Amino acid sequence: MSGSSTLVGWLLRHGLLDRLDLLVFPVVVGIGKRLFSEPDGQVPLTLTGSESFGTGVVHLSYAPAA
Numbered sequence: 001m002s003g004s005s006t007l008v009g010w011l012l013r014h015g016l017l018d019r020l021d022l023l024v025f026p027v028v029v030g031i032g033k034r035l036f037s038e039p040d041g042q043v044p045l046t047l048t049g050s051e052s053f054g055t056g057v058v059h060l061s062y063a064p065a066a
Contacts, residue, residue: 020061026056047061
């Protein structure tokens with residue numbers, strides 16, 4: 001499923017995601033919204049995989065920490 005950062009943050013805080021995949025693009029576009037902005041709602045994650053592409057894009061896979 002794909003969704004906004006608000007939806008993803010809510011699902012993580014409520015323990016409803018078993019995997020989180022992020023695609024990070026090497027683009028600077030001025031100011032923007034933080035992906036995880038609530039410090040009291042932090043969820044510990046473990047990096048389970050990563051892959052980089054020739055374009056500079058990085059694919060990161062996370063799972064909730066045990």
